[in-house]
Amino acid sequence: LFGSMYAELGKVTFEQMVVALDLMVLIVLWFTASPINTFPGWKKYVAKELNSGSIGLALTLPLFFIPCGWRLPDRLRALLGQERCRTKTSDPNPHNILDWHAIRSGFKWEILFVFGGGMMIADGTVKSKLAQWIAERLAELGTNEFGFIFVVVLIICSVTEVVSNMSTLATFGSIIATTAHLKGYDQVQLLLAVTFAASFAFMLPMAGGPNMVVYSTGRVSIRFMGANGVLLNISAIILGSIYIAWIMPSILGSWKHLAPPQAS
Structure with a gap:
């Protein structure tokens, strides 16, 4: 054949x-x-x-x-x-x-406007300091370690739908790592939580390259992506939080002894 x-x-x-x-x-x-x-x-x-x-x-x-x-x-x-x-x-x-x-x-001009609009929203989220404000409020959260990991994964998963992975990591990474150190949590564990969650983007075309490739075929609508992507997001948040909180430490060990990240 x-x-x-x-x-x-x-x-x-x-x-x-x-x-x-x-x-x-x-x-x-x-x-x-x-x-x-x-x-x-x-x-x-x-x-x-x-x-x-x-x-x-x-x-x-x-x-x-x-x-x-x-x-x-x-x-x-x-x-x-x-x-x-x-x-x-x-x-x-x-x-x-x-x-x-x-x-x-x-x-497909529609793709240009969808992706361009998403990039504008992402740029506005970063330049208006909205993403930084979310990260700072997240750092003030008072909960146990699993609850903190779950909320971090949930927030990052939501933000990365409109903000690029790199911008999300740059904005949230250092703040979450410092907060983890102050709370006595594992910094590496929390940084990996941010890294993993930054890739949990399944709902919108501008959320990532694979999403845009699928949308560009013309066979998948934004409504379809949103309806099915939200199920993937929920599954990723739950399974990701469980994996990061309980399975990952048994593989990587504890890194709570690390010094906090230094501001550049």
């Missing part, structure tokens, strides 16, 4: 080779943009303000100007072979590898 399906694909076309090369260059530029050990990163010599999105756009633009295989010069088509110059797109005679018609008809 797989052999016949592979044979039906035919040879790799010129357009596919160009897109693959463009993607490989993009990945290399992404990984080498920032410092790696002694390598300072190429952004230092080009523009320090460049981000991953800007690099992605810069590598997308050439695809609007590179012609498709059937528009290549005769000598180049003869060198590549006629089969490699055949287009496999829905448009029978595309002029360039990428054009505005393809972007307008194939790109």
Whole structure:
């Protein structure tokens, strides 16, 4: 079955080779943009303000100007072979590898607005100090160790639906670790609780990459994700709290002797 399906694909076309090369260059530029050990990163010599999105756009633009295989010069088509110059797109005679018609008809603009709106909410939550306020109120909570772990997992699980994992960890991590030390709880245990709970995001498309991939198929609505994701969230909160409170200590041991984290 797989052999016949592979044979039906035919040879790799010129357009596919160009897109693959463009993607490989993009990945290399992404990984080498920032410092790696002694390598300072190429952004230092080009523009320090460049981000991953800007690099992605810069590598997308050439695809609007590179012609498709059937528009290549005769000598180049003869060198590549006629089969490699055949287009496999829905448009029978595309002029360039990428054009505005393809972007307008194939790109799911709803995803852009959903994800962009989620990022704006996340940015506002962090910059308005709302996330920090929640973390500080959480630190004032008076309860036993399991209750504290449960509330931490519950709050982090709720916040990470609209705030990125990294921002959630950066905001809550140090405060929860310091609070755990003052209360006599295991700091490593609580930090792992924050880390695990930051990945318990199943309800909204902007909560994480896998959610967005599923939503982008067009087969799953936000309502469906919310209705089913809340069940996953509840299960993750309960099972995660039990695992962190009672099972994890028997595996990792106790780290209550650690000094509190120092503010940077």
